Amino acid sequence: MEQLNGKAQSIVWITGASSGIGFALVKRYLQAGWRVIASARSEGELADLVKQDSHLSFVAFDMVDKEQIEPIRDTLSQLVPHLDCVILNAGTCEYLDLEDEKTDWQMMERVMSVNYFGLVNSVDVCLPLLKRASQPLLVGVSSQAVQAAFPRAEAYGASKAAIRYFLSSLRMDLNADGVDVTCVLPGFVDTPLTRKNTFDMPFLMSSDEAAKRIDQALQGRPYEFAFPKRLSALLWLGRHLPKWWLGKFAPNKHDNS
Numbered sequence: 179m180e181q182l183n184g185k186a187q188s189i190v191w192i193t194g195a196s197s198g199i200g201f202a203l204v205k206r207y208l209q210a211g212w213r214v215i216a217s218a219r220s221e222g223e224l225a226d227l228v229k230q231d232s233h234l235s236f237v238a239f240d241m242v243d244k245e246q247i248e249p250i251r252d253t254l255s256q257l258v259p260h261l262d263c264v265i266l267n268a269g270t271c272e273y274l275d276l277e278d279e280k281t282d283w284q285m286m287e288r289v290m291s292v293n294y295f296g297l298v299n300s301v302d303v304c305l306p307l308l309k310r311a312s313q314p315l316l317v318g319v320s321s322q323a324v325q326a327a328f329p330r331a332e333a334y335g336a337s338k339a340a341i342r343y344f345l346s347s348l349r350m351d352l353n354a355d356g357v358d359v360t361c362v363l364p365g366f367v368d369t370p371l372t373r374k375n376t377f378d379m380p381f382l383m384s385s386d387e388a389a390k391r392i393d394q395a396l397q398g399r400p401y402e403f404a405f406p407k408r409l410s411a412l413l414w415l416g417r418h419l420p421k422w423w424l425g426k427f428a429p430n431k432h433d434n435s
């Protein structure tokens with residue numbers, strides 16, 4: 179067991195760590211003295227940090243590739259004896275374009291494959307190592323997009339809703355083993371993923387602020403953590419006043435009333 183200042187050093191595996199929220203989480207956990215294993219397909223923004231900090235290891239992982247599940251599990255097992263916490267944060271976003279004459283319906287499968295099946299594959303990788311920890315916590319990153327419908331988000335929203343249900347069911351099945359499961363629902367965070375958006379993003383925050391809020395919330399091991407609360411309130415209205423929500427964000431072009 180690795181030691182830090184005489185205490186056992188906690189160990190976290192973070193996916194989607196090469197940019198955005200994942201990269202900010204890596205920095206935060208390192209500052210707090212954790213041993214961090216960071217994954218993504220490429221090192222990206224992690225490159226300098228990996229060279230500088232011996233408590234950080236990068237393990238390249240394309241979570242869509244099922245052939246990588248066993249080798250990555252072996253690599254993690256060689257690096258650490260167990261995982262106290264796993265944050266499955268990696269994800270992508272593409273929008274459906276029905277105005278395009280050749281709508282790319284394959285995109286639905288692509289997004290589901292990365293966001294949902296990629297997360298499932300990642301759970302397959304880490305579960306044995308999580309179960310070896312004394313108080314393990316498994317975290318998956320969904321989105322506030324699941325709280326009310328957004329235009330063009332058919333693929334993204336469905337994949338994040340699938341993650342939310344998957345985690346809530348997994349929580350039931352892992353309870354007996356003492357593995358806590360948390361689903362995180364971020365609002366709009368300024369990252370490479372959202373910089374492509376052309377619409378207004380209410381209550382947008384930095385990735386460092388998002389990582390701070392996630393880290394603080396995870397200490398209480400909630401079943402679910404949605405933030406910021408102001409966005410949750412707006413989406414609650416959208417869910418309970420669906421006609422108002424539809425008219426506000428997707429007005430009927432032929433309705434002149």
Ligand SMILES: NC(=O)c1ccc[n+]([C@@H]2O[C@H](COP(=O)([O-])OP(=O)(O)OC[C@H]3O[C@@H](n4cnc5c(N)ncnc54)[C@H](OP(=O)(O)O)[C@@H]3O)[C@@H](O)[C@H]2O)c1
Nearest residue numbers: 194195196197198199218219220241268269366367369371
């Ligand atoms: N930003 C927001 O407003 C927001 C809101 C709600 C939820 N979220 C969720 O938060 C998570 C992080 O998003 P972000 O905004 O920080 O986006 P980001 O900066 O684009 O980060 C996405 C991360 O996922 C990794 N990734 C993508 N495809 C992968 C694959 N096939 N295998 C392994 N890793 C892969 C990327 O690394 P590589 O490309 O190097 O693989 C990158 O590290 C996502 O799940 C996103 O849906 C974000």
